[in-house]
Amino acid sequence: MNIENYMREIGQNARAASRLLAAADSGQKNKALLAIADELKACQEQILAANALDMSAGRENGLDEALLDRLAIREQTIEQMVEGLEQISALADPCGEISDMSYRPSGIQVGKMRVPLGVVGIIYESRPNVTIDAASLCLKSGNATILRGGKEAFHSNQAIAKCIAAGLKSAGLPEEAVQVIETTDRAAVSAMITMPEYVDVIVPRGGKGLIERISAEAKVSVIKHLDGICHVYVDDKADLEKAKAIAINAKTHRYGVCNAMETLLLHESLKEEFLKALAEVYWQKGVQLRACEKSYASLKDVCSDPERLKPAEDADWDTEYLAPILAVKLVANMSDAMDHIAAHSSGHTESIVSEDYSRVRRFLAQVDSASVMANASTRFADGFEYGLGAEIGISTDKIHARGPVGLQGLTSQKWIVFGDGHIRD
Amino acid sequence: MNIENYMREIGQNARAASRLLAAADSGQKNKALLAIADELKACQEQILAANALDMSAGRENGLDEALLDRLAIREQTIEQMVEGLEQISALADPCGEISDMSYRPSGIQVGKMRVPLGVVGIIYESRPNVTIDAASLCLKSGNATILRGGKEAFHSNQAIAKCIAAGLKSAGLPEEAVQVIETTDRAAVSAMITMPEYVDVIVPRGGKGLIERISAEAKVSVIKHLDGICHVYVDDKADLEKAKAIAINAKTHRYGVCNAMETLLLHESLKEEFLKALAEVYWQKGVQLRACEKSYASLKDVCSDPERLKPAEDADWDTEYLAPILAVKLVANMSDAMDHIAAHSSGHTESIVSEDYSRVRRFLAQVDSASVMANASTRFADGFEYGLGAEIGISTDKIHARGPVGLQGLTSQKWIVFGDGHIRD
CATH class of the missing domain: 3.40.605.10 (Aldehyde Dehydrogenase; Chain A, domain 1)
Incomplete structure (x- = not known):
């Protein structure tokens, strides 16, 4: 032939x-x-x-x-x-x-x-x-x-x-x-x-x-549909019950999917009680945390198992794990979180958890990804969930079709x- | 450097x-x-x-x-x-x-x-x-x-x-x-x-x-913006006054522009009186006609000047003249015209001149170009005329931006x- x-x-x-x-x-x-x-x-x-x-x-x-x-x-x-x-x-x-x-x-x-x-x-x-x-x-x-x-x-x-x-x-x-x-x-x-x-x-x-x-x-x-390196940013003005539910759902609902969260960005004021409580749930579900310097310092108070907690390396911020692994980073404020996203996101889906009107408005306007969410799990980035009836893929391009x-x-x-x-x- | x-x-x-x-x-x-x-x-x-x-x-x-x-x-x-x-x-x-x-x-x-x-x-x-x-x-x-x-x-x-x-x-x-x-x-x-x-x-x-x-x-x-090989099809159910005005405007309003007509498709019933009257206007304006076999046969009754009238060659159907030259072809019906357009158009702009509701509806639905018109000059295919305020170009692609x-x-x-x-x- x-x-x-x-x-x-x-x-x-x-x-x-x-x-x-x-x-x-x-x-x-x-x-x-x-x-x-x-x-x-x-x-x-x-x-x-x-x-x-x-x-x-x-x-x-x-x-x-x-x-x-x-x-x-x-x-x-x-x-x-x-x-x-x-x-x-x-x-x-x-x-x-x-x-x-x-x-x-x-x-x-x-x-x-x-x-x-x-x-x-x-x-x-x-x-x-x-x-x-x-x-x-x-x-x-x-x-x-x-x-x-x-x-x-x-x-x-x-x-x-x-x-x-x-x-x-x-x-x-x-x-x-x-x-x-x-x-x-x-x-x-x-x-x-x-x-x-x-x-x-x-x-x-x-x-x-x-x-x-x-x-x-x-x-x-x-x-084309390349990586899904999705972020959730939990703001200091978040409703922490909602934040916890979203952070757990976005990571653990399914691991091998492109709209799963791969990096959690936490306002630094949440590094003690909230982070530790959240980490317990991840660990119960078998998720390994790769933590930035400051969050690692905080978490090692409560965990010494290297299967559960590792210091993050540079490559972690650019990795689509598709696995029970989560990178965790503390940020000083929302602008810091947005800078991190601009530098490391694959442009698939990002979500902010905050009750602050002005911050939500700015995050939605300025984060440049195919889906940008407020107070919802990244797992919703999906043709069926969006009401398209079906999807042929999820585009990470900006030209023609996005998301x-x-x-x-x-x-x-x-x-x-x-x-x-x-x-x- | x-x-x-x-x-x-x-x-x-x-x-x-x-x-x-x-x-x-x-x-x-x-x-x-x-x-x-x-x-x-x-x-x-x-x-x-x-x-x-x-x-x-x-x-x-x-x-x-x-x-x-x-x-x-x-x-x-x-x-x-x-x-x-x-x-x-x-x-x-x-x-x-x-x-x-x-x-x-x-x-x-x-x-x-x-x-x-x-x-x-x-x-x-x-x-x-x-x-x-x-x-x-x-x-x-x-x-x-x-x-x-x-x-x-x-x-x-x-x-x-x-x-x-x-x-x-x-x-x-x-x-x-x-x-x-x-x-x-x-x-x-x-x-x-x-x-x-x-x-x-x-x-x-x-x-x-x-x-x-x-x-x-x-x-x-x-x-990208490639050729503008634009067609006007004059149907046997056209208002011939409108058809004449559009055919003249689409070719002679400006020659060097991408939305100028390069090929006129005429219903074969128009090959005598209408075609000859139209040709006289083109010739007055200095436009050379490159005519298909049948239209050439008709026009040579009234013109023997090879600067004004030439038999069309195959290449004429695929040429963007950007000049006072027009290819003319007789077609048996609208389907023929649409087949010609599908085979030779660059996908920029095509127009039908017809008062027939069903034909206009079908032409608009099925002709696959960036702009498809009924009873209007192809010269309207332009960002200002469409109300965009300004244009950065005219796309002949289908993906992302068209027209x-x-x-x-x-x-x-x-x-x-x-x-x-x-x-x-």
Whole structure:
């Protein structure tokens, strides 16, 4: 197989399908989503069988348990896919939404219409459910999709691809609206990210290495999600009950997620009673604290276990642990906290806990991250929690889509102009 | 001078200034804009003297008249700069605008806040007035700016830079909020477009060559403006008086602009009387027609002058003439016209002339360009005409900013969340 030619054909098909998809009405797109759900249910056995092939190959190749778990499709996984399709079909269609229409002094009427981006390329790793998630979000937003899953999930993805194609066909939409690449050759990825004539945007979903590699090589715009080094700042004017609940939730609700807190910034007046009480809860939950000099000095009064308490090193302020580890730093005031955030945040999510009106107002205005919160856990930074219905990723970029990316992030806005024979003087 | 180090310092200064600028209130930014205007007026003689140096160097280096004209600063040019600053100071501040706030079932309140992008790098060619335009748009939108003008305008730009710095200073803003690069070394451009840690977006303003080169090398997002191959489609259900006025205006109002029509698509039923009458007007205005086979056959009845009428070649459908030349093609119907546009448009601006409701509705929904119009001249595709107050360019990209880019295109939206001690279950 000549990969260049194969990918060019995929690209041309996608571009052609994208025009038909952009012209499809909401009813037709929803019909396709529900038809895909029906196909998934009808082909459950074939999907499970294909997944079994991937699982046994994965075991032979020594994939670790966490990876195997992500790779596994169970009956329940298929039910979740079906539910996801139903939910997305129930969301409002973002396409065609007209906003900001107004008359101009020249007499023309100008506004904006929301439209699909065109062709979205998605590159992801082992979870085969991403195949359905990504396909359905792109379909609903009127985009043709090219999907490149991980080689570990190859058979699973191909089985799911058949269901998608059958669903599209039965709704009268082109099967090429969703194309799952039929090769595991890496050259396919290189081709896909360098065909701006056929692909409008790339969404890489996976580890930092994948995303950095793709960003570096791409000649197409990339909606990228890098680290989540999230901060909570507890102010001296915080309600300390709320502060405690938020600090515990932001760190311990789930460890391996990008919106978990990685660094706690504490007003220095809280270094005794509050910090010590909080530390007890972290330790009960098995969280190791990496403390700045002053907080370490305070905490070593109550803890001498180096598994629980370590002095922080410089690297700790720039580390996304994704683990039961928390960096703790005392700051003199909110400005100090904001300086620390500006220097070390990855621009994902930060939260202030304070009852002080002026400080909250300033923190929200001036902290430059995709999500900035007051008196809420960073764990809320999520497409579902924000009401997007679903998300294709969380962008740490400032350009185009920022934070959780749902249907709207997969669209663009064009200008529309109504005249009545208007010409320019 | 070590260019790498110099540019890194510029970048660090810009990043630091961007934080102060993002925290500045609207009044302070407006004060700076008006103070810059005062400085320009006060330093008129120095600016004209600096420009005289550039002009005589330009003449020595054999710049052509058109380039020299663009390079020239006259008293009137300075008046226009002052007026532009006053207009931009009068526009609403885009920063801090909060939208879409709503309560979620969890109890948190979620919305979006418009914020500056951070640091905007602008690379432009010979016109020194861009220095003021770009600086003032970026300042108003809360962004720090790094400006790299053309080497022909070096002395003019440095003289203007002094006024900007003095104006910023007198308004209490950091002088590094606008930095005009003090070297003409091309390595400065290469450094600027590959420092994502210091620069958030690049706006190249200039010829296609410049923009393509920068897009190819950049490691930073680029808001780019490539060709304007704009189409007008005259439907068989058009009001022919309106159609004639629009077709003439879109081509002949100005030739060298990106929103001028380059290809006229005519319903084939219009190939006799309408086409011939229209052609007479074009010829009176000195426009050469490059006609498709059928329209050529029709027009050669009334014209045998090869300076006025030529058979179109394939390349004509993909050419931005920026000149009194127009490609003309007959199409069987609107779908044909839309196929031609999909294949040949640069995605800038297209217009349909038709009184048919369903066709207008379909054309507006399905044509995939930055501006799509009904019964209006393509010449309206412009930031001022759209009410943006000013524009920094016209984007032919779909990502981030599309079409005329004003203050809003220089901003991003972050999510803001208000809670009251909310944690995630």
